[in-house]
Amino acid sequence: MAMMDNKEFLISHIRNSFITSDDTGMCEMIIDVDDQDKQTGAYTSDSGLESDNDLSHSYDILPDMDYGAHRRRSNTAQRLERMKKEKRNQSKVKNISWKDTNTDYHTDDRGHLFEKKVLSPVQTLQHSPMSRLTEQLHSSASMGENPFLEYAKFDGKASVGVPTKKIDIFLTMALPEDRPYPMSVVVIASAKIQDLVGLICWQYTIELREPPLQENTDMYCLHIAEDDGEVDTDFPSLDSKEPVSKFGFTKLALVEKDVPSQSNKSTIIVTINVPHRGFNKFQIDGMSISMKEILDKVLKRRKIKVRPGQSYNLEKQVEPGIAVDLEANLASMDTLEFCLVREHSSRGDSMEIYDNKSSLMEDSLTSHQYKSYIVSMVHKIRTNTEVQLGVSGEKVEIDPVASKSSSRLFRQRAVTYDADSIGSCDIAEEKDGGKSVFRLTYFSGHDYKHHDFEADTDICNEIVHKINNILELRLSPVRKDYVAHRDKKQRKRESLKL
Known part of the structure; x- marks a missing residue:
């Protein structure tokens, strides 16, 4: 009974029981820390406050503790782990006190420690280290500014969470050895065809392909292409205002327009008056066209059926009764307005253009x-x-x-x-x-x-x-x-x- 009244014996017995029955080794680590704190005369409770009570270090048994192969670490265990890490880190730190010296520093005696080296300009260029960033800046400066930079935002490879579309683009203006190999472009699905053209030009430029492109995307258009890169000219180019998602093509061809400067030229409009039938206007590509071609155009447009023994001529609007030379070109006429007349008739006569005599x-x-x-x-x-x-x-x-005879299937x-x-x-x-x-x-x-x-x-x-x-x-x-x-x-x- 005397032992049972001995608090030190009871505490030692309880600690020894915890240590021998605990497979995790947590109790032994806690008790070792307690013994170290006891020797210093200070004890730290779970609340972080110092106490002189030897019993203040008892390990709290919580009702929600997990038992089994994987036990959840308590806050105390985590705090002790941090304390051990801090002690290990502190053991690696060495404190050095700063002391002012009374000895003055003389450059004549110790100047060799920071000796300045003089390099020539040639040596500076040849031996000075250049970082990778400096090299890239120099190379990008030599490349020049990409004129199609505004279309880089339509690059699907740099977009996350946005629907994209991958298209193989054959480059008809590339070098002959590069034309059979398409350039893969990933574009966001919401972009328009004109935006896709600009993205192709942007990627073409940053990949340093040859020859360089013209700096105007209006000079290029997209056509349907076969698997071998052949352009299908039977169909018109894709409408530049339509979205990319509207078309299901996986292979297209970037084609330079035949007459990129056509928009800068003045439009030539030829007017052909037909007595009692109104007039027609034709857009002409150039002044070298023959008057015979213009006559054929108006006959085709009006669907005039030339009966055997009949023929039609053109007259200048300001010169009635004088037929023009159909073999001459438009440039020699000095006018763009003409009149269609049937041979052996005057402008006052009406022409029956259609067989059913309908106007x-x-x-x-x-x-x-x-x-x-x-x-x-x-x-x-x-x-x-x-x-x-x-x-x-x-x-x-x-x-x-x-x-009744038609089948439901067809x-x-x-x-x-x-x-x-x-x-x-x-x-x-x-x-x-x-x-x-x-x-x-x-x-x-x-x-x-x-x-x-x-x-x-x-x-x-x-x-x-x-x-x-x-x-x-x-x-x-x-x-x-x-x-x-x-x-x-x-x-x-x-x-x-x-």
Whole structure:
């Protein structure tokens, strides 16, 4: 009982019990710290306050302690760990007291410690160390400023969390050995085609490709390209105002426009007056065009059918009755306004341009009125289907005609095309038995597609004439691009034949 009343024995027994039963070694570390603090005569409690009580260092047993293989460290254990680290760090620190010396420093005696070296300018340039940053600054200064720096913000490789699109760009202006290899460009999906052109020029410049580009992005455009880099010239260039996300092409070609300085030239407009029929204006590329070509243009535009024994001439508007030389060029005429007259007639005579004797004004008014036709829609892999084709000045509608024999699998869907999305309407084939096939070409948002229809020849001619009148009066961007590329393709074919 005497031992049980001995506080030191009880404390020693309890500590020894904790040490022998604790597998983690935490109690032994705590007790060792307690013994060290006891020798110094100061004890630190969990609250951080000093105390003279020997029992103030008892390890608190908390009800939410975790037991098992992985036990959560208490705040006391973490604090003790920090204390041990601080003691280890302090053991590595050596304190040196500063003492002022009474000895004066003489440069004559100890000047060799900080001896100044004199280098020549040549030695300075050759032996002075240059950092990597200095080298990059010198190299970037020699490169000059990138004129397309404003388009760098559309680089998808530097954007995080933004939808991007990777496109292989073939560079038609690059050196011959580099043209077959495209340049991969990552652009943000919200950029426009014009922004993509600027990004391509920016990346082309920073990669130091040759030859250097012109500093105006308006000089370049993007075309559809094949897998081998060949540019598809049958289709117009991508609209610069459309977003990149609208197109699904993975390979494009950067093409320099044929006449980059065309916008700086004055536009040449030739006016052809037709007695009792109004007038037509034509935009001419140059003054070297012959008057015969201008005559052909107005006859084609007016759809004038030249009967056997008839011919047409051009007269200067200020010189009635005097036919111009059709072999001469426009530059020799000293005027840009002419009059179309039929041979052996005067300007006062009216001209019957169309066989049905309807005027251009009447065609313009009736073309925009809605009219429907029953025609057959031509298919490649299945039989033709009967549809109702509705044509007005605003749109073209294709509605299937209900038939019991038509299968549900191949039933034609009703579609509508805006008039501004139509590129052309032409007779494609004339068949025996008074039948013909006409083709309606439209722009689907990515490329040009077409539908073929079969009907009586008279009906086909009427539909083609009606739709072409609408296209001529609206003159939409799709129509202009399609006609320009069609004429270019035709000239290319004629040059190959010659």
